Amino acid sequence: HRLSSNEKLMLASMFHSLFAIGSQLSPEVGSSGIEMLETDTFKLHCFQTLTGIKFMVLADPRQAGIDALLRKIYEIYSDFALKNPFYSLEMPIRCELFDQNLKQALEVAEKAGPFGPAS
Amino acid sequence: MSHLPGRKQENHKISRELFVLTYGALVAQLCKDYEKDEDVNTCLDRMGYGIGVRLIDDFLARSAVKKCRSYSETADVIAQVAFKMYLGVTPSVSCSSAAGNEFSLILDKNPLVDFVEELPAERTSLCYCNLLCGVIRGALEMVHLAAEVTFLQDRLKGDAVTEIGITFLRKAEDRKHKR
Numbered sequence: 001h002r003l004s005s006n007e008k009l010m011l012a013s014m015f016h017s018l019f020a021i022g023s024q025l026s027p028e029v030g031s032s033g034i035e036m037l038e039t040d041t042f043k044l045h046c047f048q049t050l051t052g053i054k055f056m057v058l059a060d061p062r063q064a065g066i067d068a069l070l071r072k073i074y075e076i077y078s079d080f081a082l083k084n085p086f087y088s089l090e091m092p093i094r095c096e097l098f099d100q101n102l103k104q105a106l107e108v109a110e111k112a113g114p115f116g117p118a119s
Numbered sequence: 120m121s122h123l124p125g126r127k128q129e130n131h132k133i134s135r136e137l138f139v140l141t142y143g144a145l146v147a148q149l150c151k152d153y154e155k156d157e158d159v160n161t162c163l164d165r166m167g168y169g170i171g172v173r174l175i176d177d178f179l180a181r182s183a184v185k186k187c188r189s190y191s192e193t194a195d196v197i198a199q200v201a202f203k204m205y206l207g208v209t210p211s212v213s214c215s216s217a218a219g220n221e222f223s224l225i226l227d228k229n230p231l232v233d234f235v236e237e238l239p240a241e242r243t244s245l246c247y248c249n250l251l252c253g254v255i256r257g258a259l260e261m262v263h264l265a266a267e268v269t270f271l272q273d274r275l276k277g278d279a280v281t282e283i284g285i286t287f288l289r290k291a292e293d294r295k296h297k298r
Contacts, residue, residue, distance in 0.1 A: 050179055050186055051261045071180070078176040089172065 012056065019046060019054065049074060062114045069109040076101045135230060142231050146247060156244035163246065167253020168260075175258035178204065190287045193264065194222040197255060197285070206230055210283070220287040223271065225280050238275050246270045248281075255285065265289065 003011070019033035037044040038061065045057045047070035055070050080098035081087050087095055149159045182200055187193040191214060198212045210224040231248050238245055246252070252268040259266045265288040272278035
């Protein structure tokens with residue numbers, strides 16, 4: 001079953017708080033927030049940039065190469081969202097080039113399967 | 120520099136001359152729009168800020184720089200990694216306060232002023248490259264570092280060197296959980 005955009009927004013903002021709680025609960029000083037959440041049917045990977053943006057990927061638990069994918073998505077965001085002057089920060093991204101490049105990156109990662117991308 | 124899958128391996132270099140001319144055209148237009156030098160300077164700073172808040176993610180995504188642990192490390196990264204990456208020059212860095220929060224970047228070469236020798240008589244307070252100050256300020260703000268960035272000296276104004284001063288203000292608490 002697919003989540004609606006609103007449901008996604010709500011769940012993401014809940015995760016945003018959990019991420020923060022994660023770093024505060026840690027007995028270690030300067031711990032990161034939740035980077036991975038694992039269930040029996042999927043893994044949620046979260047990468048937070050130094051600017052505070054979080055990229056989250058939900059994947060099959062056996063899927064490899066997600067770290068590389070997250071960093072690639074960061075590049076795609078910094079190119080096709082941030083360098084588009086008509087895109088306003090913090091708004092939903094409705095940029096054709098962003099969508100295209102994101103789709104391509106996901107296809108590459110997916111094809112790689114449990115062993116990670118070949119390159 | 121990493122290449123995205125699907126991005127054609129074209130030559131991404133554009134002409135440095137075009138860039139310098141574009142910047143010059145921007146400053147010239149602002150000089151037509153505003154009588155006072157201070158207003159032009161403010162406008163350049165504001166534009167630079169708008170660039171900086173976007174450029175920072177490009178910088179972080181491409182340079183894989185780790186979180187800096189001190190102001191000194193931050194100043195070094197700005198001079199040695201960022202300036203190098205975007206302008207092809209490496210200013211020298213020095214700390215100019217005992218408190219360890221004021222730094223000075225001395226620009227030996229500055230591509231923006233390759234073709235400008237001095238300011239016209241009616242524009243003696245113009246900070247020609249003020250866009251750079253805004254860029255640095257905007258970029259730092261997005262990594263939760265408040266700073267004041269200004270030109271302390273400017274060869275275009277007759278000073279011996281061109282010097283950018285960065286003063287880190289109260290360190291923002293680690294607000295990683297807030298955007």
